Amino acid sequence: MSEPNGNGAQPKLTAKAYKTDQEVRWCPGCGDYAILAALQGFMPELEIPKERIVFVSGIGCAARFPYYMETYGMHSIHGRAPAIATGLSVSRPDLSVWVVTGDGDALSIGGNHLIHALRRNVNIKILLFNNEIYGLTKGQYSPTSPRGKVTKSTPMGSLDWPFNPISLAIGAEATFVARAIDTDRAQLTEVLRAAAAHKGSAFIEIFQNCNIFNDNAFDFVREEKENRIHLQHGEPVRFGAEGERGVRLRSDGSAEVFEGDGDPLAWDAHHPEASPAFALSRLTRDTVGATPIGIFRDVERPVYDELMADQLRTASEQREGKLGALLAGGDTWTIS
Amino acid sequence: MAKDTKPVEQVDSVIVRFAGDSGDGMQLTGGRFTSETAVLGNDLSTFPDFPAEIRAPAGSLPGVSGFQVHFADHDILTPGDAPNVLVAMNPAALKTNLRDLPRGGTLIVDQDTFTERNLAKAGYDANPLEDGSLDGYDVHTVPLTSMTLEATKEVEGVTKREAERAKNMFALGLMSWLYHRPTDNTVSFLERKFAKRPEIAEANKRAFHAGYAFGETTEDFAVSYQVKPAKLRPGTYRNITGNQALAFGLIAASVKSGLPLFLGAYPITPASSILEELARHKNFGVRTFQAEDEIAAVGAALGASFGGSLGVSTSAGPGVVLKSETVGLAVALELPLLILDIQRAGPSTGMPTKPEQADLLMVLFGRNSESPVPVLAASTPAQCFDAAIEAARIALKYRTPVYLLSDAYLANGSEPWLLPDVDAIPPIEVDFTTEPPAEGDFQPYVRDDETLARPWAIPGTPGLEHRIGGLEKQDVTGNVDYDPENHDLMTRLRAQKVAGIASDIPELEVDDPDGADLLVLSWGGTYGPVAAGVRRVRGDGGKVAHAHLHYVNPFPRNTGEVVGAYERVLIPEINLGQLRKLIRAEFLVDAAGFNLVRGLPFRASEVQEAIEAML
Numbered sequence A: 001m002s003e004p005n006g007n008g009a010q011p012k013l014t015a016k017a018y019k020t021d022q023e024v025r026w027c028p029g030c031g032d033y034a035i036l037a038a039l040q041g042f043m044p045e046l047e048i049p050k051e052r053i054v055f056v057s058g059i060g061c062a063a064r065f066p067y068y069m070e071t072y073g074m075h076s077i078h079g080r081a082p083a084i085a086t087g088l089s090v091s092r093p094d095l096s097v098w099v100v101t102g103d104g105d106a107l108s109i110g111g112n113h114l115i116h117a118l119r120r121n122v123n124i125k126i127l128l129f130n131n132e133i134y135g136l137t138k139g140q141y142s143p144t145s146p147r148g149k150v151t152k153s154t155p156m157g158s159l160d161w162p163f164n165p166i167s168l169a170i171g172a173e174a175t176f177v178a179r180a181i182d183t184d185r186a187q188l189t190e191v192l193r194a195a196a197a198h199k200g201s202a203f204i205e206i207f208q209n210c211n212i213f214n215d216n217a218f219d220f221v222r223e224e225k226e227n228r229i230h231l232q233h234g235e236p237v238r239f240g241a242e243g244e245r246g247v248r249l250r251s252d253g254s255a256e257v258f259e260g261d262g263d264p265l266a267w268d269a270h271h272p273e274a275s276p277a278f279a280l281s282r283l284t285r286d287t288v289g290a291t292p293i294g295i296f297r298d299v300e301r302p303v304y305d306e307l308m309a310d311q312l313r314t315a316s317e318q319r320e321g322k323l324g325a326l327l328a329g330g331d332t333w334t335i336s
Numbered sequence B: 001m002a003k004d005t006k007p008v009e010q011v012d013s014v015i016v017r018f019a020g021d022s023g024d025g026m027q028l029t030g031g032r033f034t035s036e037t038a039v040l041g042n043d044l045s046t047f048p049d050f051p052a053e054i055r056a057p058a059g060s061l062p063g064v065s066g067f068q069v070h071f072a073d074h075d076i077l078t079p080g081d082a083p084n085v086l087v088a089m090n091p092a093a094l095k096t097n098l099r100d101l102p103r104g105g106t107l108i109v110d111q112d113t114f115t116e117r118n119l120a121k122a123g124y125d126a127n128p129l130e131d132g133s134l135d136g137y138d139v140h141t142v143p144l145t146s147m148t149l150e151a152t153k154e155v156e157g158v159t160k161r162e163a164e165r166a167k168n169m170f171a172l173g174l175m176s177w178l179y180h181r182p183t184d185n186t187v188s189f190l191e192r193k194f195a196k197r198p199e200i201a202e203a204n205k206r207a208f209h210a211g212y213a214f215g216e217t218t219e220d221f222a223v224s225y226q227v228k229p230a231k232l233r234p235g236t237y238r239n240i241t242g243n244q245a246l247a248f249g250l251i252a253a254s255v256k257s258g259l260p261l262f263l264g265a266y267p268i269t270p271a272s273s274i275l276e277e278l279a280r281h282k283n284f285g286v287r288t289f290q291a292e293d294e295i296a297a298v299g300a301a302l303g304a305s306f307g308g309s310l311g312v313s314t315s316a317g318p319g320v321v322l323k324s325e326t327v328g329l330a331v332a333l334e335l336p337l338l339i340l341d342i343q344r345a346g347p348s349t350g351m352p353t354k355p356e357q358a359d360l361l362m363v364l365f366g367r368n369s370e371s372p373v374p375v376l377a378a379s380t381p382a383q384c385f386d387a388a389i390e391a392a393r394i395a396l397k398y399r400t401p402v403y404l405l406s407d408a409y410l411a412n413g414s415e416p417w418l419l420p421d422v423d424a425i426p427p428i429e430v431d432f433t434t435e436p437p438a439e440g441d442f443q444p445y446v447r448d449d450e451t452l453a454r455p456w457a458i459p460g461t462p463g464l465e466h467r468i469g470g471l472e473k474q475d476v477t478g479n480v481d482y483d484p485e486n487h488d489l490m491t492r493l494r495a496q497k498v499a500g501i502a503s504d505i506p507e508l509e510v511d512d513p514d515g516a517d518l519l520v521l522s523w524g525g526t527y528g529p530v531a532a533g534v535r536r537v538r539g540d541g542g543k544v545a546h547a548h549l550h551y552v553n554p555f556p557r558n559t560g561e562v563v564g565a566y567e568r569v570l571i572p573e574i575n576l577g578q579l580r581k582l583i584r585a586e587f588l589v590d591a592a593g594f595n596l597v598r599g600l601p602f603r604a605s606e607v608q609e610a611i612e613a614m615l
């Protein structure tokens, strides 16, 4: 069963081939549309037969995603998609398994599964549609909403300190961590490409505008493009309308933004240490009014799926599995 | 070993209980005695009873660990109600176990441990070995510890502490002499176990031989006993615990269905040993995934099922609770999934190592909405093997989650198992859909006329790409659908599919040799004690019928007929009447209950009394 079914010699598909006959039911203007279009546009590039691609999601607006992708798919339960995808990916290494999740789905109810999938480095690609709000349940604050957020469930402002999804993923030992913006299709596609090529877990936070319950949340980078700190491996970290601002590390390892001349950090997404990536993840709307997009971290580490397959192979090489011999192992006696 | 010169008495059955501190190695001692007994060909049944604490304070009452083994020259059903012989390695073990030893029973104690300190720890004001409180028993005070030290003193490289720890082997040697058990296997076992420290192996062997020799020479034991081999069905046997049998059954189901086995589990007593056993058999393509919690464990199993594996998740009550939402998803997805609940005493953490049967209503009804799930229950340690295969067969054939219930008593208890002919185990046919329909789109919720199962098309199959999910689906197409009539239809279809399994399982067998008016109806892990209680009643001339359920949902198709055919129905359960509630609701039968919820298996004598009270 683990033999790939496709022979790779199929004609190249178009974005249209990944559209289903289901009516897309997000609110008009929702950022999810742009992400769907980007994914459908990118899929043919994967050159993996459609039948070997699987989208698994939890619950939320974002989680409706699989219904709209003409691949195999499962719309599961709230927060559990990383766990379900783990079982699928580990037992079917021939598949390309993608998880679509929201900020509540991934970081609230499913936080535990997310961090464990990342630390194991299961070969799944996790797309977190972060709109800093609970969309499907009609607008309560989420674990990424800034403190003081006024919503229906927090009329006097939310009290909790939010998660920074990038910092969290890096802290959870993720081997691939990136950020993209729903409307920036080119940059999103670039990140998707790198994630697909990455061996093991890939975590992508996508800033997604919920125009109904949390409109304009990401305007500081979505609209004001000069605040996008575009991370490119090997390139100096510079941003601003004219590239007049730069990012460098202080002697204590934290990151700072400077104006004008100076010596910006040359970005190394493959750095063996997680600390530079973590330092950059701390540059946010709240701290510097700008934030990095692109690939924070892309390192190699053994992939859980492959490690498990290796153990199975080793075990069967050492001793063939024979049912009769298994049952008769241990002390036996015969009665005639 | 030297020939016995003392008189030998024949007995037909014996119950021995080893009790000591958790650190005294009582489980190992009991296990070795069981192996010796198995090799001799007695029928046997064992019951380990140990605390949840790994090492409660040494010498304390909560730290006592016990192992009971019942062996006989005829077929037996339980580990026995009360021991004939109690081996107590310290005062705490004596204190906690003496109440089970009938007056006149044999008591062997390590007198060296009856120090003032240990007596105080066990809560004894006076030394029971001296104050006459043991007068009614056949007491043998043996200086076990000091004789062990004496026997091992010439072994080099062994500390005094290590030497002392061999005292359980001295006790085993003595018991092996007393009941004429073969000793070779234990000697080779010790050599294997301590292969890396031959001096420890040597100390243990010397202690074991010294115990045996002590029995031969001491005047304290005037006779030894022999229990002839039982006349069991011919064939090759091994001793097996319930959890081991479940693990083997799952592997057999994987081999027989041709599907790789995927186990998602999170450690919990008394289910962990299934995970541990399966993890040792990766050569069968078994994937064991120790998840971050029980939700992930069952989620991963369901994901694997979606991909065409035999997805299984094992747990006990507190973990099974966490799986409910995912089991509900599997009901909606109509994918095969197996969940094993090794029941333990609750609520909440309860008594983790102690058996109970109180999760029945939870697995039947503990999910939101109308969410039907087949439920099977294993009856004896060895039967767990067949139960696992049968549960897998139903899950795969009907594309449904299935609960299989076992309990702490079956999980750790053991009995001889007549090894099945593996070629005679029927294959489990799995028919993945592999071809797109001749016309139109693939319909993931079209149903098989007979089973009502939907097609199972796994990712990787070209042309059958489809999406499934927990939102209500339209009949046939599987598209998301909120239509009221469709929901009513789908609710009924899901229920009918599970109910229809009744035509695919054996009828309920009734054991009623005398034409009784009273039916005893049991289920799950109480089979042994209930059947033994029934035997006793019949031995005393009472008429009683017995039926035992291996399927609780759906019930075997003749269950209503069976319970309706008797004037009175008695349902013994280790809960407050859960099956009884179902039987009364389903069949309008005024069944009576016999219920004890002590975290202990029933004793046959208790079942006997309960039956006799209704005759």
Ligand SMILES: Cc1ncc(C[n+]2csc(CCOP(=O)(O)OP(=O)(O)O)c2C)c(N)n1
Pocket: A059, A060, A061, A062, A063, A078, A101, A102, A103, A104, A105, A106, A129, A131, A133, A134, A135, A136, A137, A142
């Ligand atoms: C067990 C469970 N609890 C609560 C819910 C209700 N619920 C559905 S979606 C959701 C939050 C969704 O927020 P997010 O993950 O951010 O997704 P979005 O809708 O914003 O895309 C909640 C609380 C549920 N479906 N299941």
Ligand code: SF4
Pocket: A025, A026, A027, A029, A030, A031, A032, A061, A062, A131, A135, A136, A209, A210, A211, A212, A213
């Ligand atoms: S509620 Fe927000 S996130 Fe949900 S579909 Fe509407 S705009 Fe999109």
Ligand SMILES: [Mg+2]
Pocket: A060, A102, A103, A104, A129, A130, A131, A132, A133, A134, A135, A142
């Ligand atoms: Mg959200």
